[in-house]
Amino acid sequence: MSESPGTILVVEDEAQIRRFLRISLEAHGYAVEEARLGEDGLKLCADVDPQLVVLDLGLPDMDGQDFILRLREWSRVPIIVLSVRASEMEKVQALDSGANDYVTKPFGIGELMARIRVVLRGHEGATSTPTVYESAGLRVDLAQREVSVDGEPVHLSKKEYELLHLLTDHPGQVLTHQQILREVWGPAQQDATHYLRVLVGQLRQKLGDDPTRPRFIVTVQGVGYRLAVAAP
Amino acid sequence: MYSDQTAYWMTIEVDSTRESRPLPYLGAVAIVAVTVALAFLAHRLMPHASLSLLFLTGVLIVAARTGVGPSLLASLLSFLAFNFFFTRPYYTLKVAAESDVVTLLFFLLIAAITGNLAARMRREMTRRKASLNRLSGLYEFNRRLSSAAGTEAVLEALASHLQQSLERSIAVLIADAEGRLQPRAKAGEFRAPPKTAVDTAWTGKSLEPIEIEQWTFLPLATSNEPVGLIAISGGLDEEQTDSVRSVSEQAGIALDRTRLVADLEQARVVSETEQLRSALLSSVSHDLRTPLASIIGSTTSLLEYGDSFSEANRTELLATVVDEAQRLDRHIQNLLDMTRLGQGSLPLKRDWVDVHDIVASAVERLSNALKGLTIDIEIPPSAPLLWVHGVLIEQALVNLLDNAARFSPAGGHIGIDVSSDEARIFIALCDEGPGIPEAEREKIFDMFYTVRRGDRGDLQGTGLGLAICRGMIGAHNGTVTAHAGKDGRGTCMRIALPVTRPDEVNKA
Numbered sequence: 001m002s003e004s005p006g007t008i009l010v011v012e013d014e015a016q017i018r019r020f021l022r023i024s025l026e027a028h029g030y031a032v033e034e035a036r037l038g039e040d041g042l043k044l045c046a047d048v049d050p051q052l053v054v055l056d057l058g059l060p061d062m063d064g065q066d067f068i069l070r071l072r073e074w075s076r077v078p079i080i081v082l083s084v085r086a087s088e089m090e091k092v093q094a095l096d097s098g099a100n101d102y103v104t105k106p107f108g109i110g111e112l113m114a115r116i117r118v119v120l121r122g123h124e125g126a127t128s129t130p131t132v133y134e135s136a137g138l139r140v141d142l143a144q145r146e147v148s149v150d151g152e153p154v155h156l157s158k159k160e161y162e163l164l165h166l167l168t169d170h171p172g173q174v175l176t177h178q179q180i181l182r183e184v185w186g187p188a189q190q191d192a193t194h195y196l197r198v199l200v201g202q203l204r205q206k207l208g209d210d211p212t213r214p215r216f217i218v219t220v221q222g223v224g225y226r227l228a229v230a231a232p
Numbered sequence: 233m234y235s236d237q238t239a240y241w242m243t244i245e246v247d248s249t250r251e252s253r254p255l256p257y258l259g260a261v262a263i264v265a266v267t268v269a270l271a272f273l274a275h276r277l278m279p280h281a282s283l284s285l286l287f288l289t290g291v292l293i294v295a296a297r298t299g300v301g302p303s304l305l306a307s308l309l310s311f312l313a314f315n316f317f318f319t320r321p322y323y324t325l326k327v328a329a330e331s332d333v334v335t336l337l338f339f340l341l342i343a344a345i346t347g348n349l350a351a352r353m354r355r356e357m358t359r360r361k362a363s364l365n366r367l368s369g370l371y372e373f374n375r376r377l378s379s380a381a382g383t384e385a386v387l388e389a390l391a392s393h394l395q396q397s398l399e400r401s402i403a404v405l406i407a408d409a410e411g412r413l414q415p416r417a418k419a420g421e422f423r424a425p426p427k428t429a430v431d432t433a434w435t436g437k438s439l440e441p442i443e444i445e446q447w448t449f450l451p452l453a454t455s456n457e458p459v460g461l462i463a464i465s466g467g468l469d470e471e472q473t474d475s476v477r478s479v480s481e482q483a484g485i486a487l488d489r490t491r492l493v494a495d496l497e498q499a500r501v502v503s504e505t506e507q508l509r510s511a512l513l514s515s516v517s518h519d520l521r522t523p524l525a526s527i528i529g530s531t532t533s534l535l536e537y538g539d540s541f542s543e544a545n546r547t548e549l550l551a552t553v554v555d556e557a558q559r560l561d562r563h564i565q566n567l568l569d570m571t572r573l574g575q576g577s578l579p580l581k582r583d584w585v586d587v588h589d590i591v592a593s594a595v596e597r598l599s600n601a602l603k604g605l606t607i608d609i610e611i612p613p614s615a616p617l618l619w620v621h622g623v624l625i626e627q628a629l630v631n632l633l634d635n636a637a638r639f640s641p642a643g644g645h646i647g648i649d650v651s652s653d654e655a656r657i658f659i660a661l662c663d664e665g666p667g668i669p670e671a672e673r674e675k676i677f678d679m680f681y682t683v684r685r686g687d688r689g690d691l692q693g694t695g696l697g698l699a700i701c702r703g704m705i706g707a708h709n710g711t712v713t714a715h716a717g718k719d720g721r722g723t724c725m726r727i728a729l730p731v732t733r734p735d736e737v738n739k740a
Contacts, residue, residue: 088623089581106561108554177583194584194734197617201586205613211588212595212609219589222581222623 006051006120007031011041011067012082013060021054024109038062042070045077052120054112055099056082057090065090065097072098078119080112088222095176095223102174118172118229133168136230138207138216140168149207159184160203167217167227176224200225256298260306263290268313275318283318284335287311288342295346299354307343311336366475369397373479377486386490387417390452390462390483395419397479398464398472404452405430406460413460425449425463433461441476443467452480454488519563523556530556555600562634566696569627570679573703580707584734585622587615587650587657594629595648601637602646611650616657619732620708628704628712631697632661632725639665639723647718656710657731662717662724673714677702705729 008030010021015036022032033048035041038059045053053071057064068079081094081102091102100119103112133140137150145161147154156164162184167175177193184199185192200217203209209216218228267290271283287310295303314335315325376389387404394402401420405413413434415424425447433442433449437458441450448468452460462480530549538546588611595607618625636646644664651658668676679699698712705712710729717723 106557194617194737197584197586201588211586212592212611214592219586219593221585221589221593221626222583222621 005029007033007048008116009033009035009041009044009048009050009053011035011038011053011059012056013037013058014056017056017082020109021112024113028113036060038064038067041067045071045075050077051123052116053077053079054082054116055079057094058084065093068094068097068099078123080115080119082107091223092176092178095174096178100173114172122170122173133171135171136215136228140164142168147207154206156203156206159199160206163199163203164207167225171227172229174220174224174226180224256302257305259298260294260302261309263294264306264309264313266290267310268317271314271318280318284314284339287314288339291339291343292346295343295350296353297350298347299351300344300347303343303347303350304340307339311339314339366397369393370479374482377482380486380490382494383487383490384416386483386486389486390479391417391419393479394462394464394476397475398468401465403463404460405434405463406452407434416460420465423465425465430461430463433463441468441473450476450480452484452487454484454491456488459484459487520560523560523563526556527553527560558600565627566631566700569700569704570696573700573707580621580624582619582621582737585618585620585625587611587618587659590618590622590626590629591648591650591659594626594633597626597630598633598637601634604642605637605640606643606645608645608647610648612652615650615652616731617734618657618729619737620729624704624707625729628701628727629659629661631701632712632727635697636661636663636665636723636725639663641665652731655731656728659727659729660724661727662722664717664722667717667721668714668723670716676714677712 008025010018010025010032012018012021012034013036018034022034025032033044033050035044038061041053041055055064055067059067064081071077071079079099081091081099082105083091083094083102084105094102100122101115103115131141131143133142139148141147142165147156147161147164163180166180166183177196181189181192181196185195189195201211204211204214204217207216214228216228218226220226267287271286274286275283291303291307291310294306312325316323319329373389373393376393377386380386380389383406387406391402391404394400399420401423402418403415403425404417406416408414413430426445429444429447429449432444436442437451439451441448446466448464448466450462450464451458452462462476464476468476530553534541534546534549541549591609591611595602595609633646640646640663647660647662649660649662651660677698679696702712705727708729710727712725712727715724715726
């Protein structure tokens, strides 16, 4: 592994989890730094400048939410949060505080790898704004504001297009209801999830997306939506 | 040591039904007056001597209805009236004939005898009536005691019975857990018995009635121990003491009975809790250990002999570990959910949720378990949005799907049908499994039902899944019920949730 695709910082207090993360991440060519405590993690972040942080929300010395807020004060490094199930509030809070995505414990390593790839790709892409998004048959021409599915043009309303545009800006990443509402409707309508559900329903219908087996817009129950991306 | 708990007091109106005294005398005068009037009408038709009989009749009527006094008055008045109006010389009180003097004496004599007789008869009648009243009071008291469900009812029956039979103020005081007397029932025009008197009587522990400061105190005891006091205003004669004592013994027996009932109920609750606890323990140990056994077995095999295994076998063993670990995760989720539901502290975080999304993510989460089965999902585009805590409804659906998957034959169909009317949205989930006998379709929602049945067979699961499902749907005021499957095959589980209109939700 001479050419490293980057350094990943793992902030997690469970040694067993750190061990299998290190083995798997190193096998994929990443360099791995480990921290058991939040304070150590913040310090390491400044020292090694990682490409991505994998953060366990349940740290012994500090609240994971505080970690995110403190890190976001000076760094835009992508964060993937590890969280236990049955606490979707915690996940939403972490995402709204600035985490980029999350994985629910217990998780399979494949799922984490996929999230890491998506987040890293999105982060790299953020610097060079592409004018066309294309994945799994969905094509969005951002310059022409044209949308097509499998080559068939689709006509969207202004709000539908804004929603799709927002999702294509973060392909594969979960966006919370709050984030979407704020971007598409403005800060005054942050509780209007009813409108959001209806809008997503309309958008799916126009994209020919089967809501029970969504091809493009995936619902993350209790959290938000993500745009499905084709496996690389 | 004596606190007033007015909430317990019940009052009984005492209405005085005593006759007022002058009435019988007025009656006597009136009857004599009527007799005089009749005599005027009759005295041309009948001999003079017979008129005295008319007056005698009047006297007899008065005597029979009242007592000695009014009848004597009636006879005196009758004599005077007879003398004044009907004997020569008329309209004077002079007596001309000796026979009229005899008539007077007869009047007085008959009045005395019949008046006395009538008075005795009346006394007797009054006593009979009183004893009948007492008997029916006792009967009523016994009836109330035997139907009394708790201590409170017994004490109230005791107080009101004593009040009715003695016509006094009654207080019943019962010792609380710290041995202090608390008033628990009262009857009559209540005056609270003085504290000091109550304390003296209670600390004396006397079995005999004691009279202190115009109150009489009798002990109230169950078969084991004195439990309190009966306080009666004023003194009691021997007969009253006896009757109060027998009544308090009956109340003591009734108290014994109600306490026994309460103890039995307590014991039943405890044993049911115990049963549930042991079912939970056996379920936890079984359901957590089974997957662990597979995981430990597979991984140790790989560690020790992995080199000699074929690549396919190694992969198969590892896949087993993953499947079993995921199963373990589901069990733990169930136990957590159950605990949250059991504490009754499941906070509902309602939001607008598309039923498509719930079905889709439930199916997605179980994609491993559903492998090899066909899932047919029918959701009309008109299906309304749900105003629910999405994660909980999804979990309920996951539990139903998990069951359906487990009981489905290989290659079977599972149908998920959503429909709705004005008020409710229905999610029906039908499988092609063995079905559930009608008698068991309610019981399967009991916690640990599969465990209680003893024979687990090849069933897997904690027996919690359906109970959790019902708990979560119930928390949304919905219902989930089991029905026969389509064409009599398999099972259809049917969730019904109330439909909420967007304008009904005032999301501040």
